[in-house]
Amino acid sequence: HYMVSYEISPETRNKAQERFKAGGGLPPDGVAMVRDGIILAVVGFAIAETLHFVALGKWVQEWSDLLTFTINPIVNDEEVQEILG
Numbered sequence: 001h002y003m004v005s006y007e008i009s010p011e012t013r014n015k016a017q018e019r020f021k022a023g024g025g026l027p028p029d030g031v032a033m034v035r036d037g038i039i040l041a042v043v044g045f046a047i048a049e050t051l052h053f054v055a056l057g058k059w060v061q062e063w064s065d066l067l068t069f070t071i072n073p074i075v076n077d078e079e080v081q082e083i084l085g
Contacts, residue, residue: 001034001074002056004046006067013042016066025063030055047074 008016019025027033030052038044050056060069075083 002048002050003072003074004048004056004060005070005072006044006063008042008044008067010042012066016063019063019066027059028055031059 027046027048031048031050034047034049036044036046048056048059056071060071063069
């Protein structure tokens, strides 16, 4: 899973809202949106599940002209234990 956070600048807000209304911002094949949310209409997030990081990158690329993204992997306790050794 990945947490995809984004911010919408005041300069691109209207264009981003219009694009969202026209197509909904759904992810491409290979990426499942587990959860999403918008905070104050200018900051949002999606929890995405994928085995294909390239598909996730393509989804973000489609919106990168209007939004600023941060992508972080989400790991569970067992995975953290494995990372820590």
